[in-house]
Amino acid sequence: MKLLRTKVYYGRNIYAHFPVIRVDIDLKNYVNIPTCDIEGFNEGLLAVLPGLKEHKCSIGTTGGFVKRLNRGTYLAHVMEHMTLEIQNLLGYDLKFGKARYLENDSVYYIVFSYENPTAGEEAALLAFDIIQSLLHKKSINFEKRLQQIKQKITSNTLGPSTASIVEEAKKRNIPVMRIGGESLIQLGYGKYAKKIQATITENTNCIAVDIACDKELTKNILRTYGIPVPDGGVVESYEASKSIIKEIGFPVVVKPYNGNQGKGVSLNLNSMKEVKKAFSIAKKYSNKVLIEKYILGRHYRATVVGEKVIAVSERIAAHVIGNGINTIKELIEIENLNPLRGEGHEKPLTKITIDDVMLLLLKKTGKTLEEIPQKGEIIYLRENDNLSTGGIAIDVTENIHPDNVKLAINATRAIGLDVAGIDITVKDIGAPIVEEGGAVIEVNACPGIRMHHYPSQGKSRNVAKSILDTLFPEKQPCAIPIVSVTGTNGKTTTTRMLAKIFKESGLLVGMTSTGGVFVQEKQIIQGDTTGPKSAQAVLMDKRVELAVLETARGGIVNKGLGYDLADIGVITNIGDDHLGIDGINTLEEMADVKSLVVEAVKKDGYAVLNAEDNYTNRVLERVKCNIIYFAKDPSNECLQTHMKNGGKAVYLKDKTIYIFDGKKEMEVIEVEKIPATFGGVLEHNIENGMAAIAAAHAYNIDIKIINVALSQFYTDTINNPGRFNVFDVKNFKVIIDYGHNIDGYNKVLEALNKIKSTRLIGVVGVPGDRTDINILKVGEVSGKYFDYAYIKEDKNLRGRKAGEVAGLLKKGCNLGGLNEYSMEIELCEIKALEKAMEKAEAGDMIVVFYEEYAPLVEAIERFENKIDTMNPAVSDLKIVKVGP
Known part of the structure; x- marks a missing residue:
């Protein structure tokens, strides 16, 4: 068996009106051997992929595929089902697949659906390798390969915010186009198109994003608007932090100046020893470090879209709950088995990672990873509450106080964003922030919306819909015709x-x-x-x-x-x-x-x-x-x-x-x-x-x-270049046309036969990927109509040997009625035209069926200039706009 090629179709295609992958394989000696005749194959296959037992196949009932296996089916059909089953194991529910004969007796193509192109391609490669291992009695580490595919998928998958917006767009029949391999998406077409990347939209102001990324500048602007923010400042060295802490007092927060997703953030620090350790962690993410007064309270995220608060979540830091049996480390491992948790942003929750920030917090609270918490004891593993560091979110949209709604909108307006995530710390979001001593901690220019779509508790809020509403207001088109x-x-x-x-x-x-x-x-x-x-x-x-x-x-x-x-x-x-x-x-x-x-x-x-x-x-x-x-x-x-x-x-x-x-x-x-x-x-x-x-x-x-x-539509170099363009040259005409098949030649030559005055001269050729019969017939048509033919070839031979196409055309011309003295082979298209023009007589029509248009026009101009030099009385080259 040999895997020949793989093609990924990203849109509607000849196999389906949804994305598919096509894999071409050469079964070679196994082309006519059914699976029931390959010793141990069926048993080995089902041992690796037991889920195949559930496949219905053409029989239409569960177990149908196994019946086909036992009765005897062929390897292309088997690989089709394997690619789907491997993708199912990766979390994609897919059903469409087919295998069909392609060429050369033993070559088949397999077509199957996919959601993630990386998952689909890798599933096909793994399926092929499993078949090879079964045929040649070799082992394969299936679980290891599956994990490797999962890692590749994570780097290629749209983030949850982008994916939510894309899903909502598809519901509204808004065209979706992914640009490049990252998360840049175009929604709609042409003049109505809008680009997004996560929750940054085409309407997002670039300067506003820069302001939001500058945490100190953001605080200064918010203060101007009377919005409470933590006291503090920006430093580049640990020594410089001492004066700020002396001014604002403990407890403090240390975080990277331009960080994101809570990376490198340490909260509620009460000593310079803790600050020094936190400072070194923050420095890994940014040259500058922000020192702020720690605000006591719960942590909330209010997401604002189009000057409306769409959703509010209480964010709770990553934690485990003791059972009196397992250590903290073991409890983390158990929690990470939660099917809702995945790597990065692939699932509603992110797996909890053990790192320096966690170890610092545990040390501060007098805990270690090996300690066994009491039953029901909550062990916090982070002080920041970001979902990206393992936190959870609870929807509290209906609880936010009206004053806090106004404050969140004012903060967004002050920075100039169309979509923003306002991080608020306060004892209770249901009471005014100003009265409760709370503060706006940050303004996020690209807020994640995963927490609102998939809260751990409470109602799901469709922020993606609100974002789309601002991009494509009701009754406004999203695509050009x-x-x-x-x-x-x-x-x-x-x-x-x-x-x-x-x-x-x-x-x-x-x-x-x-x-x-x-x-x-x-x-x-x-x-x-x-x-x-x-x-x-x-x-x-x-x-x-x-x-x-x-x-x-x-x-x-x-x-x-x-x-x-x-x-x-x-x-x-x-x-x-x-x-x-x-x-x-x-x-x-x-x-x-x-x-x-x-x-x-x-x-x-x-x-x-x-x-x-x-x-x-x-x-x-x-x-x-x-x-x-x-x-x-x-x-x-x-x-x-x-x-x-x-x-x-x-x-x-x-x-x-x-x-x-x-x-x-x-x-x-x-x-x-x-x-x-x-x-x-x-x-x-x-x-x-x-x-x-x-x-x-x-x-x-x-x-x-x-x-x-x-x-006003002429067959000239402006309106229709390369399509029956007629040039007056000296006392004859040159016609350039893209006829490159039998019907194209026939229609052009039938028309010229009606209007020709003297001789019809051809410069003829045809692409090399046409069949021998097709090439012969083009030659025969040429022989029927032309008085003389120059036979040339394309530069791109498309798999043919030099002179092979010309030989077939010459034979066809002869069949059409041209004798040896009425045709000659000149493989170079330009030289063939030049010869034709040099030997042309008054009233002749030279027809060139071309491969490359521009060089032929240049050759005609050169010839005309040459004539002008010899005889200045001859007029310049003319492109004829109406027929003779």
Whole structure:
């Protein structure tokens, strides 16, 4: 057995509408050996993972998987169940998984759900290693491996505050995007997006955070507002602390100047000896140390959001209760077995850690870790009450005195925070702080909300909801509209047409395409940007009011979608391209892949489908939203049936494109007035125009705006670079197009055959990852239409040997009718074009099906400049905007 690769899908994907992991394995010699025929395998597996006995499997009843094991199942299926069971042991309740044949007789893929990507990937690796250990009779330390995974998970898991806000956002259908591997989260898309990190929000003032982190400055500001705070000061040396303590008197508090989570804090110190020890502890966390008067009382946290006190907790320091039997150390170990306690912030409570601060407190109270407390005796292990050091919280929101509510809000306002945790020490939160001699101890700019969501006693308070209410007030949008466009051919042109239409309507548009990422026609990322990362770049841009996303097959198959749900999904067509790649071997499978774009559309959104495409009926099975069909033939049966049922449609009639809005027919534009159709000759751009019109109509764009935008849409280097761009060079023309499959070649060459005046010269090539048959057919189409062909290859051979693709194309050209004297191989794309231009005759049309666009434009310019030098009377290079 061999583990080949692992892919993590973070969003909707071709396997599920939730995150999954795919693992590819080569079973090799075990491909046809059932588990019942592998000696000791079933018994060993159930000994390591007894929880598998509860798995239902396809039988549907508990124990179903064990029955399959005993009857004989195969290792890919076994590994699927193992990954789920290991994740269950890690605390994740997961059920989805499947194993399917992939390629080469013995290669299978396993797909399974996950909540934490680290947990999912590590579970798969452990499952594979367990299988290997059972097959080769080797031992594996399962418990040790499980603990190692838990440690990795802790470092990768969202903190409890962030996780609570994310969970609440999902309940409201607010899109969630994790940025990087830490806790930075974007909620919503585009102009409505808000970023959060724990409880620091995009609305949080940076200066206010800096003030809150400066404890002495915070106290000075609060004093100005008449808010009681402890007396004290900041020092850098132990000697300097003596004068402050002399002024304020014992007892005192020693804590790091800019610490957090109660780390390094020592309370209720009554001697300089205790202060000296506490000072050395605090110095581990900060160069400066804060000395304050100790305020006697209970410790409370009031959390303020949007100038409202949302929750109040009494915080009680970490402690154990004696039973007359166990030592303090043993009682700590027993308490840490509490399932509510975990490492760091992974669970409602944090495990209690033995450290210098605890030992100092025990020494001060005359205790040791080996002492056995009496039954019922409370042993405090910390003087600070932070949950991160093992403390607990009790909800007392309903008990806080109104004066204290005002004081907490005033403290938050004084510092300038939108979300704050006000730490108050007072005998009773139900009485005014001022009267009780209490004080505000700290103002926290990033307060943890775990204590309020999961109190040890009392009512849970949904602080996350309140934070979201301030970020996304009621009835305010949280996401911009998304239009996602896919298909075998035409998706780039359709995407660009739509971007132009939406811009004409006054919207600031973000667009992804094979030509880069653009925001309102300004390129922000170069290259082929049709995958999920590029989509996220647009959705993260706070300028963008509407996104038009070209969504290519490769990104869908290998990474899933870069967004949650679109408002409009467009499929231009399903054609014979990219088959045999990534396990997609048939047009039916390709249709299923492309269908994800219209599956992931809001229920009240629209799917734009080609009524004349052979695979639309298959796609239709997956659509759960409204539908707009488009077709060149208005009598198309699918189109007519849809319209009779009140459905919307776009179609061509008498060389004019019409919209049927469910009730009436409306004229949009004559095809000859769309420059991209070259007077109606480029039929594929008529189809692309109809798809764009349908999507624009789905968004309720006025017909007049659509008309204006399309009447200005040229196939030039500005509107549609690389798509049938025509250049006037000397006394011939050069046409650059991205046709890279059979259908693309056919449509371009059929159109040119109608308008050519003399010779049609081709510079032809095709990506190396296409099948031999596909390459031969492209060559055959070229041989049928071209009078002469220069055969070139892409720089990226995609696994082929140099000259291999060219050889297949040459053979195809010959089958199409070109003889040996009418074609030549020139592997370099640029050199092939240069040869074609050097030998071109008056009236010739040279067509280049390119790999790299910009170098070809530069080559044409160089050639034109060369001609100008020889003959100054020749005009400059012209890009033709209307067809000949």
